[in-house]
Amino acid sequence: MRRNQWLTAPLGAVTAAALLSGCGAQDGGAAGNGKGVVMGMSADVRSTDPASGYDPGSWLLFNNVFQSLLAFPKGGTTPEPDAARSCAFEGSDSKVYKCTLRDGLKFSNGDSLTSQDVKYSFERTLKINDANGPAVMFASVTRIDTPDDKTVVFHLKAPDATFPSKIASGAGSIVDHREYPADKLRTDGKAVGSGVYTLDSFTTKSAAFSVNGAYTGTAKAKNTGITMKFFHEDEGALKTALEAGDVDFAFRGLAAKDIAGMAAKTGDQKVLIVQGAGAEVEHLVFNMNDPVVGKLPVRKAIAYLVDREALVKSVYDGTATPLYSIVPAGIGGHSTPFFDRYGGSPQPEKARALLKAAGYKDKIKLTLWSTPSRYGPSTDQQFQAIAKQLNTSGLFDAEVKSVEFAQYEKDIQAGKYGVYVKGWVPDYPDADNFTQPFFGPDNVLGNNYDNKEITGAIIPATSAKADRTATTADFTRLQDIVADEVPILPLWQGKQYAVARPDIAGLQWSLDASTVFRFWEISKG
DSSP: OTTTOOOOOOOOOOOGGGEESOSSOOOSOSSTTSOEEEEEESSOOOOSSTTTOOSHHHHHHHHHHSOOSEEOOTTOOSOEESSEEEEEEESSSSOEEEEEEOTTOBOTTSOBOOHHHHHHHHHHHHHHOOTTSSGGGGTTEEEEEEEETTEEEEEESSOOTTHHHHHHSGGGOOOOTTTSOSSSOOOSSOOOOOSSEEEEEEOSSEEEEEEOTTOOSSOOOSSSEEEEEEOTTOHHHHHHHHHHTSSSEEESOOOHHHHHHHHTTGGGTSOEEEEEOOOOEEEEEEOTTSTTTTSHHHHHHHHHHOOHHHHHHHTSTTSEEEOOSSSOTTSTTOOOHHHHHHOSSOOHHHHHHHHHHTTOOSOEEEEEEEOHHHHOTHHHHHHHHHHHHHHHTTSEEEEEEEOOHHHHHHHHHTTOOSEEEEEEOOSSSSGGGGTGGGSSTTOTTOSOOOOHHIIIIIHHHHHTOSSGGGGHHHHHHHHHHHHHHOSEEEEEEEOEEEEEOTTEEOGGGGSSTTOOOOGGGOEEO
8 A cells, every 4th residue: 555554553562471363263154143343443444435545444444345356365365266256367478367257246235246347446446546546556457358247358568467466455346337436536435345244334433334145255254244433543542442342352553551451461351462464564764865874885884783673672562573674574585685684683893894994984973754643653762762773883873853744754755854764564465565666766665766677677577477486586686686775674574463352253364464354254252
């Protein structure tokens, strides 16, 4: 989610003994015991229209109300048929992608879902091209053909083997062409899809979902409905609601101190902490045009000095893991070049020798720019810790400045910052989504970095390989280049958590690397 999916800081202060992998997992079955479930979330749902929403809250809604041609299975990162019966590339160049729809597909209002709706959905997103929408993900689409009601053929301007993953994401949501205007967004807070759930109501305080009786697909709902309550970043109110039983589980937004307190109560079964794999990452970003960090020896010296282990322990209390590459662990093609080159612990002598050889004699003045209003209050604490690590070496005179997110983004685009923080939550679980958006002109980092081997050779080569295992060597080379040139410094990879009352099961199936939150897997005992 390249415009609005920058992550919030990971949840903190969870003791190892409190982390449960299952929370009473239940596999199989349909409709469970017929109970509804209430969910609390601090993040907002910014849109109910798939042509606009490009944030975690909106995609959570899309993944449950709408179908896509393909979907990520629970625990998996390879797309499988959803609204489609089958999909495949035609030819050998990954430029033509054909899907055949399932029989009997219907929207929740009873309208039939045909290839016309699929074509309309993609073309509508591209035509509206909303500034807060996912149209950028489908910029390679040149034409969509519908030879019959069940067949959709996408023609791409360039090979894109990740296209199946892109259409399996929230961006690939299929809307009813009778219900959505072709050239503008729907703004009435309603949604008509063919997914597992229908959206019954949506306000600033809550959203209510019930099981869609017209749904045709592989999912089986283990509850009769979900109610989402929005807490608008009020962490204290979310904690109180969970402990009082006003919500059955909380996802995103509990404060570290509150998690710590609740984790200590697991012995009397008041709450359970469910942990899952995460692919959210955070980086220290360097402006390549900056007079200070634009110099490679300075960036490498910083890479030698940052102590990731200390950061995840002291700031995030183990709710994140050190990250030594731009491609996180759990994603195909992951390697650890920053560990290999700069080590897993600070090496001040190597940093000192490097700067001395480059002619630096005095302490290097540096400002680290942070924004807690988007990434959470721990971001400032993290940057203070990094500044202390740099200053302890005697090589830097670093300070931290923090501004609100709107000003922060403007200043980055204006090139005012030398060092700043950026986070990333993937659109789809493929190394392409952790690399392609970060390089070349107009990259999402705004750091003026462009490497011709990456943009002109490696990314086009990996995009053309339908067999994603065949991209490992290319992505390894890309990660090596980044570690050598240090335009960004990976810091940590977040874990996913939900905090639930003990009668809630199935949350582990919504906390995997696909980032799909599956309402239908959740049940209440």
